[in-house]
Amino acid sequence: DQQVKQNSPSLSVQEGRISILNCDYTNSMFDYFLWYKKYPAEGPTFLISISSIKDKNEDGRFTVFLNKSAKHLSLHIVPSQPGDSAVYFCAARLTGNQFYFGTGTSLTVIP
Amino acid sequence: DAMVIQNPRYQVTQFGKPVTLSCSQTLNHNVMYWYQQKSSQAPKLLFHYYDKDFNNEADTPDNFQSRRPNTSFCFLDIRSPGLGDAAMYLCATSRDTLAGGSRDTQYFGPGTRLTVL
Numbered sequence: 605d606q607q608v609k610q611n612s613p614s615l616s617v618q619e620g621r622i623s624i625l626n627c628d629y630t631n632s633m634f635d636y637f638l639w640y641k642k643y644p645a646e647g648p649t650f651l652i653s654i655s656s657i658k659d660k661n662e663d664g665r666f667t668v669f670l671n672k673s674a675k676h677l678s679l680h681i682v683p684s685q686p687g688d689s690a691v692y693f694c695a696a697r698l699t700g701n702q703f704y705f706g707t708g709t710s711l712t713v714i715p
Numbered sequence: 716d717a718m719v720i721q722n723p724r725y726q727v728t729q730f731g732k733p734v735t736l737s738c739s740q741t742l743n744h745n746v747m748y749w750y751q752q753k754s755s756q757a758p759k760l761l762f763h764y765y766d767k768d769f770n771n772e773a774d775t776p777d778n779f780q781s782r783r784p785n786t787s788f789c790f791l792d793i794r795s796p797g798l799g800d801a802a803m804y805l806c807a808t809s810r811d812t813l814a815g816g817s818r819d820t821q822y823f824g825p826g827t828r829l830t831v832l
Contacts, residue, residue: 606757613755638820647719647805647823648758693758701746701765701809702772703821705757 607631608696610706618714623681625709627694630675634696634704639668639679642691642708651692652679684713718742719824721806727830728796736791736827738806747789748821749781750805758805764789765811793829801831 609628617623625639635656640648654661654668654677661668667680681688694706720739728734738747745766750758762771764783778800780792793800807821 608757640823645825647721647807647825649823650820653820701748701763701770701811703748703760705750705759707755707757 606707607634608694608704608706610692610694610709612709613707614710614712616712616714617684619686620683623679623684623688623711623713625679625681625692625694625711627677627679627706628675629677629696629704631696631698631704632672632675633698635699636697637668637670637677638695638697638703639666640693640695640705641688642693648693681711684711686713686715689713719806719808719822721804721824721827723827724825725828725830727832728793729832730797731795734793734796734829736793736804736806736829738789738791738824739787740808740822741787742808742822743786744808744810744822745786746809746811747783748807748809749779749789749791750807751800752803752805752826753801761791796829796831798831801829803828 607630638653639651641651642648652663652666654670670677691708691710693708722737748763749761752758761775782790803826805826806824809821
């Protein structure tokens with residue numbers, strides 16, 4: 605049973621425009637949410653996170669929004685750059701060092 | 716500077732032949748994780764160590780075992796690999812996320828791709 609879902613396997617965006625990646629979850633006990641970025645032949649690398657007590661966290665071009673009532677979070681990248689082309693994973697944490705990942709969204713930023 | 720190292724990057728084994736994947740870290744993190752990721756699927760947590768305390772996920776098959784002889788190293792043993800065990804195996808580390816902090820995150824190795832013939 606997939607507790608974290610990324611329903612869009614892929615997304616293409618023009619350079620300079622906004623990229624919006626979405627993630628839904630089912631477990632209301634998740635207390636922390638993270639986004640990871642993955643290039644081919646590399647492991648995922650941490651991008652940005654948000655605590656369940658917040659609704660927004662911003663870091664440079666990256667902003668994560670959390671809507672707890674909808675059990676939905678999104679990652680906004682503005683402006684998108686070709687180097688942002690990668691697979692993005694959404695992850696959620698239960699206390700006790702348990703992490704659950706989505707299936708990933710492959711982002712392509714077109715120059 | 717490599718922080719989480721996985722060896723080998725590619726591993727081929729035969730059906731039923733035991734195989735061991737290794738992971739080492741230079742971060743001195745007390746938590747180490749093993750994930751299995753099959754094609755187009757989410758990474759799935761198999762188990763994790765908090766220091767020497769082993770925590771197995773409920774649905775991890777008995778075929779998968781792990782050892783952590785010290786802080787730096789963690790091994791994944793697959794006792795009798797089946798065709799369905801072919802996957803990418805990711806090792807990750809973190810501080811104890813219960814300790815709090817602004818960045819409770821995991822650092823991943825590059826993965827070991829396991830092929831079962």
